[in-house]
Amino acid sequence: MAARVAEDIFADILERAKTLDPANARKWFDKLTVPHFDGGSLRIGCPDDATVQFLRDNCKSSFTRAAQQITGHLVSVDFSVDHQKESSPRSERYGPMLRLNPDYTFENFVVGPSNRLAHASCVAVSQSLGNTYNPLFLYGNSGLGKTHLLHAVCCEAMQRSDSAVIQLLSCEEFVNRFIRAIEEGNVAGFQSQFRTVDALVIDDVQFLREREQSQQEFFHTFNALYNNGKQIILSADSPPGKIPSLEERLISRFNWGLVARIDPPSYETRVAIVQKKAHLRDLSISDEIAEYIARKVQANIRELEGALTTLYALATTAGEQITLELAQTALNGQISLAARHISITDIIEAVTSHFDVRLADLQSKKRSQSIAEPRQICMYLARNLTKHSLEEIGGHLGGRDHTTVMHACSKIQNAKRSDPQMHALLSELTKQITQTPQA
Numbered sequence: 478m479a480a481r482v483a484e485d486i487f488a489d490i491l492e493r494a495k496t497l498d499p500a501n502a503r504k505w506f507d508k509l510t511v512p513h514f515d516g517g518s519l520r521i522g523c524p525d526d527a528t529v530q531f532l533r534d535n536c537k538s539s540f541t542r543a544a545q546q547i548t549g550h551l552v553s554v555d556f557s558v559d560h561q562k563e564s565s566p567r568s569e570r571y572g573p574m575l576r577l578n579p580d581y582t583f584e585n586f587v588v589g590p591s592n593r594l595a596h597a598s599c600v601a602v603s604q605s606l607g608n609t610y611n612p613l614f615l616y617g618n619s620g621l622g623k624t625h626l627l628h629a630v631c632c633e634a635m636q637r638s639d640s641a642v643i644q645l646l647s648c649e650e651f652v653n654r655f656i657r658a659i660e661e662g663n664v665a666g667f668q669s670q671f672r673t674v675d676a677l678v679i680d681d682v683q684f685l686r687e688r689e690q691s692q693q694e695f696f697h698t699f700n701a702l703y704n705n706g707k708q709i710i711l712s713a714d715s716p717p718g719k720i721p722s723l724e725e726r727l728i729s730r731f732n733w734g735l736v737a738r739i740d741p742p743s744y745e746t747r748v749a750i751v752q753k754k755a756h757l758r759d760l761s762i763s764d765e766i767a768e769y770i771a772r773k774v775q776a777n778i779r780e781l782e783g784a785l786t787t788l789y790a791l792a793t794t795a796g797e798q799i800t801l802e803l804a805q806t807a808l809n810g811q812i813s814l815a816a817r818h819i820s821i822t823d824i825i826e827a828v829t830s831h832f833d834v835r836l837a838d839l840q841s842k843k844r845s846q847s848i849a850e851p852r853q854i855c856m857y858l859a860r861n862l863t864k865h866s867l868e869e870i871g872g873h874l875g876g877r878d879h880t881t882v883m884h885a886c887s888k889i890q891n892a893k894r895s896d897p898q899m900h901a902l903l904s905e906l907t908k909q910i911t912q913t914p915q916a
């Protein structure tokens with residue numbers, strides 16, 4: 478396929494993938510390349526291994542669906558580092574355990590009074606592993622940015638030092654690996670893996686509670702690293718002394734370095750976070766809307782993101798301009814709409830009641846316009862608002878096969894472009910479906 482054509486198709490695929498999975502739509506998708514596309518297999522080039530991992534973990538199915546919808550063929554999608562565009566040639570150092578989220582950098586972290594100490598200590602540690610605060614212990618409620626900061630430290634430290642070996646994992650994973658090592662009789666292997674790093678970063682150490690043997694192992698790992706001047710960074714939902722049934726000797730070690738608390742963000746910080754997150758999605762929202770969202774969502778930043786995802790979905794699927802009014806209706810009362818599970822039944826209910834047709838008609842063989850169009854609209858909305866496959870959608874609508882569903886989707890997509898009435902109707906239905914209160 479000619480490079481130019483492949484690039485154009487790829488641009489469409491990316492747009493579609495963003496609509497199919499608004500929660501993972503990112504502006505930096507623009508930087509992805511197409512080193513290989515032969516119609517049947519699409520290899521997507523990424524700047525580094527962290528991006529490869531992120532896309533494999535989160536976006537493979539939406540990219541695959543998007544590629545199939547846009548090309549109308551079965552396409553297999555994979556991601557790899559594009560060595561011509563590689564941002565850092567050290568990607569091979571990302572072991573399977575260093576799954577860094579490309580969004581979680583210092584640059585994307587908004588600093589405010591609630592997290593200033595945590596942020597500053599993380600920056601200091603990342604610049605000189607083992608030499609400033611050791612261990613560094615971050616704590617705070619869920620959704621306040623602990624994991625984000627831990628990833629940012631790793632990312633920054635990797636960029637600064639060519640040779641640093643870093644392990645970042647959740648405490649749960651640490652415990653599971655330990656248990657597996659015992660089962661496999663390879664505790665020595667486990668120990669050498671964790672005791673020889675330059676930095677060990679463990680997220681959510683409250684998970685150690687009541688796991689006596691893991692606590693012991695962790696204690697020895699801690700000592701080995703600490704005595705060798707290696708960096709230890711930990712996060713938890715409460716300060717060391719408040720983690721239930723944590724051994725006294727671990728509590729005391731966790732307190733040796735710096736313990737930094739993260740509080741819920743102030744209003745001003747929340748506004749800045751909303752703007753930052755919108756920017757990451759290439760979503761432009763006015764200050765007024767950012768302020769509105771920041772006022773609505775107070776406790777947990779993850780919910781701010783849910784709100785933005787909802788707006789993004791409305792802006793892309795329904796093609797709406799995001800006005801304050803739309804934001805208010807969309808987010809009113811239930812901010813995490815996008816996290817809500819939308820089922821095909823929700824969609825069918827909205828469509829049948831709008832057109833005043835029966836489900837049995839949609840499922841029947843009837844092909845009159847008055848039945849075929851609502852049926853096709855159901856298929857289109859199901860494709861865009863749920864994660865169901867073409868086959869499953871066809872199954873709900875009278876056992877139609879995937880090519881029929883695909884044809885319906887592209888027909889409605891075209892009608893949406895050329896017919897303002899269809900455009901308005903789809904917006905209205907999308908709004909209704911995404912706003913139906915959760916059962």
Ligand code: ADP
Nearest residue numbers: 585586587619620621622623624625750778779
């Ligand atoms: P925790 O690990 O404390 O539960 P996370 O690090 O998972 O929280 O953060 C939840 C979400 O909120 C993430 O998407 C993260 O990027 C975002 N977030 C939290 N604090 C900030 C901040 N100060 N600036 C930007 N994003 C933030």
Ligand code: MG
Nearest residue numbers: 623624625680
């Ligand atoms: Mg976390």
